[in-house]
Amino acid sequence: MARTGRSVDWGFPRWRGYGAAREAESVRICDRHGCEEPGTCPAPKSPNSPDRWYFCEKHAAEYNRGWNYFEGLNKEEAAARAKDEARDAGGYSQASHYGWAGSGDGSRSADEMRALEVLGLDPDADFAAVKKAYRLLAKQNHPDTNPDDKQAAERFQAIQLSYQVLKSAEERREWKPE
Template identity: 65%
Template structure:
């Protein structure tokens, strides 16, 4: 007579985490040739197409880095679509008030990203790195160091504006808590 197999539930099914069954889980592999990672990041195969590639996180980032959302549109259509996207997605920008995200993960504004680009920094740079980069670049083009050089003065003003944008954003983050 076969002995019944003992359950891991001990009579309390909620003690076991959801999805912890002993059956094999079906995993979709990344659609990139030769990749054996799980393909859990959908990416469109073509604009306005319901068909999707499923990439691992690394290959999805690589695929999306060259994606041009406005490809094939003239300048007026691209501006109109960008305006509509910004209007429709403004609720997501408002959620940054609650501090659910940290720097470098999409919580920086477009102005902050342009300021970081001027300073030659990545999106996840902390404020100490911002201050250091600003000081190093400002020392090279400061009007006291290069008097009479109009191009250096313009570059210094650009660096100063970028630093001010990032400093004010940092102050807002600190103020929120």
């Protein structure tokens, strides 16, 4: 049987551009009923299951907002699972000592130690002392109280940065996973 047209896909160079295929590209639609957006975000149907839903970005965000990792477990099972998760991630906490430096019990990082030096505090100072020193030094070195003094402005920036470092470290210490 004779062909009516000649293909341009043979030989070199290809006469048609790469990626200019004529086949339709398959697109998975969002699994949410009534949504016609592409379903590009996989989400598990249940914990520890290989089955997945495929949602669009909007419905994936909605699904994740309501996701409960401990759903269907009683208090004891949820506590056991949380304990197992903490145990499995214990290697990361054991390696955290490489980030610490300076004197003291090793509970402060090198950045925190430098921040305490800027504020003129001892390595074992608590956060109440940090807050008090920050307020005093910020008031003394503020650009509004020392107009046209570039050194005071630089000291003020260093004091602010030091306080932010110490405040975020304190927040990390106070945060406890549920």
